[in-house]
Amino acid sequence: MNEIPATMRQLRSLVTPEGELRLSVATVDTPRPAEREVLVRVEAAPINPSDLGLLLGMADVSQAAAGGAADEPTVTAPIAEPVLRLLAARVGDPMTVGNEGAGVVVAAGESPEAQALLGRTVGFIGGATYGEFCLASPRMCLPLPDGSDAADGASSFVNPLTALGMVETMRREGHTGLVHTAAASNLGQMLNRICRNDGVPLVNIVRRPEQADLLREQGATYVCDSSEPTFDGDLVAALRETGATLAFDAIGGGPLVSQILNAMEAAIVPDDAPYSRYGSDVHKQVYVYGALDRRPIELHRRFGFAWGVGGWLLTPFLARTPPEDLARLRQRVSDELTTTFASSYTDQISLGQALDVPTLQRYAQQATGQKFLLRPQL
Numbered sequence: 001m002n003e004i005p006a007t008m009r010q011l012r013s014l015v016t017p018e019g020e021l022r023l024s025v026a027t028v029d030t031p032r033p034a035e036r037e038v039l040v041r042v043e044a045a046p047i048n049p050s051d052l053g054l055l056l057g058m059a060d061v062s063q064a065a066a067g068g069a070a071d072e073p074t075v076t077a078p079i080a081e082p083v084l085r086l087l088a089a090r091v092g093d094p095m096t097v098g099n100e101g102a103g104v105v106v107a108a109g110e111s112p113e114a115q116a117l118l119g120r121t122v123g124f125i126g127g128a129t130y131g132e133f134c135l136a137s138p139r140m141c142l143p144l145p146d147g148s149d150a151a152d153g154a155s156s157f158v159n160p161l162t163a164l165g166m167v168e169t170m171r172r173e174g175h176t177g178l179v180h181t182a183a184a185s186n187l188g189q190m191l192n193r194i195c196r197n198d199g200v201p202l203v204n205i206v207r208r209p210e211q212a213d214l215l216r217e218q219g220a221t222y223v224c225d226s227s228e229p230t231f232d233g234d235l236v237a238a239l240r241e242t243g244a245t246l247a248f249d250a251i252g253g254g255p256l257v258s259q260i261l262n263a264m265e266a267a268i269v270p271d272d273a274p275y276s277r278y279g280s281d282v283h284k285q286v287y288v289y290g291a292l293d294r295r296p297i298e299l300h301r302r303f304g305f306a307w308g309v310g311g312w313l314l315t316p317f318l319a320r321t322p323p324e325d326l327a328r329l330r331q332r333v334s335d336e337l338t339t340t341f342a343s344s345y346t347d348q349i350s351l352g353q354a355l356d357v358p359t360l361q362r363y364a365q366q367a368t369g370q371k372f373l374l375r376p377q378l
Contacts, residue, residue: 004039004106005030009351009376010131013055014094019084021059023075023360024068025351026094030133035109037135038117044154045101045129046343047354047363047372049250049290055097055130057090058083058294061364064357073355098129098374102144102153106133113138121148123156130351132376142330145337154373155186155343158314160333162289163191163341165317166248167200168329173285177201177244179260181251182292183223184211184368186343192220193340201242203235205256211368226256232263239267245282248312250290255298257286257309265303279304287312292366346370350378 008030014022033039047055059077068074079087102123108114122141126134144153170178180191183204195202196219203222206212212223222238224231238244245268247260264284284303289312297309318326333341346369353359354374363372 004133008132010128011055011097011351011354012094013057013097015057015079015084015087015091017091019079019081021057021075021077021079023055023355024094025072025074025355027072028131031135033107033109033114033135036111036114036137037109038105038114038122038138038141039107040101040103040122040124040126040134040136040141041106042101042129042132042134042376043103043150045098045374045376046155046158046345047374048099048155048158049292049366050158051097051099051130052364052366053291054095056364057087061361064360066355066357068355071352073352075355075357075360096128096131098131098134099127100125100155100157101129101134101374102150102156103134104150105141111138117141117143120144121150121153123153125157130354130374130376132351142334145334148337151345151348151373152337152342156333156337156341159187159190159343160341161318161329162314163187163194164329164332165314165321166191167194167198168321168325169287169312169317170200170246173246175244175246175285177203177242177246179203179205179239179244179247179264179286181205181247181249181256181260182207182290182368183220184208184214185250186371187250189215189218190341192218196220197340201244203238203242203244205235205260208368214369226259232259235259235263236266239263243267245284247286249286249288251293252288252291253293253295253297255300256293257288257297258300258303260286261303261307261309262300265307276304279306281306283307285310289313344371345373348373348375350374351376353378 012026059079064077105117108118121144124136125140126136212225224234268280284307
């Protein structure tokens with residue numbers, strides 16, 4: 001424990017009562033692990049869409065302004081009044097940020113499962129990975145293969161287990177194929193590789209021709225571009241061939257959920273089927289797991305009565321997963337870390353650079369094909 005510094009740097013996100021977002025790199029006490037905890041020296045942490053909601057608080061980053069000192073920079077940005085009301089529970093509370101990361105376990109509690117990780121390089125979920133050190137539960141740590149770089153394991157939890165969780169959910173609920181939106185993302189590319197390896201029919205929905213080309217180059221069979229005038233027909237044709245009746249939607253707003261459900265119904269019901277006011281009795285399900293579009297979900301119902309729209313998040317899925325199944329999923333991620341579950345990063349930045357306004361505005365765009373890796377030790 002002697003080599004662990006008494007203090008460390010950590011990224012904090014504060015929403016003020018006046019309606020301002022304040023980001024800072026604070027100097028705080030380095031935590032010490034309890035009996036069933038480990039302390040990880042964080043060497044790499046991805047900036048995921050799921051992190052940005054907490055980090056940026058839905059502030060208007062186009063009006064972000066830099067402040068503070070060179071060693072303790074700050075950024076401020078305005079938050080609209082309607083948004084501020086939604087954030088009432090976090091006003092005045094400087095929050096830690098970062099869902100996952102990777103690094104070396106430098107201290108461990110007395111429990112056998114914690115001690116077994118001492119000195120290992122692990123990927124982990126911690127909730128405060130945008131800092132130089134972070135506490136984690138051994139159950140939420142994935143020991144990386146010997147010789148692995150922390151960057152290889154930085155995204156070893158959220159995206160891999162989300163993609164595997166989608167396939168597991170499909171099987172548990174009796175579906176035989178999947179639909180995925182924002183499919184050219186790192187997560188979408190992982191899901192495409194999983195489904196190809198496992199023989200699961202997958203319909204990929206993208207928003208630009210170059211994204212469609214990317215997925216087809218990676219072996220995707222069914223790719224539908226929502227920007228094309230033929231999108232609805234293309235989607236119905238793909239659903240007829242795959243029989244997919246379960247979709248995972250990262251967009252979260254606008255008419256896309258409705259388009260998917262309507263296309264599923266059209267794929268199920270033959271053109272010459274007799275009229276039924278209730279539609280088919282095949283259940284069609286869309287789970288929303290993202291919010292790239294913050295508009296309300298629009299449902300234009302032509303999909304009968306056997307349907308559902310709900311939310312899906314990784315953490316509740318993991319909580320419902322039996323330990324033996326979770327161990328199986330984690331082992332697969334470890335075994336295929338640099339193949340099926342490989343992530344690529346366009347930018348690697350330090351804690352201070354994360355508060356550089358032009359850099360912040362770039363990663364806030366959540367652009368497909370652009371992914372930032374935070375390096376807290378830089």
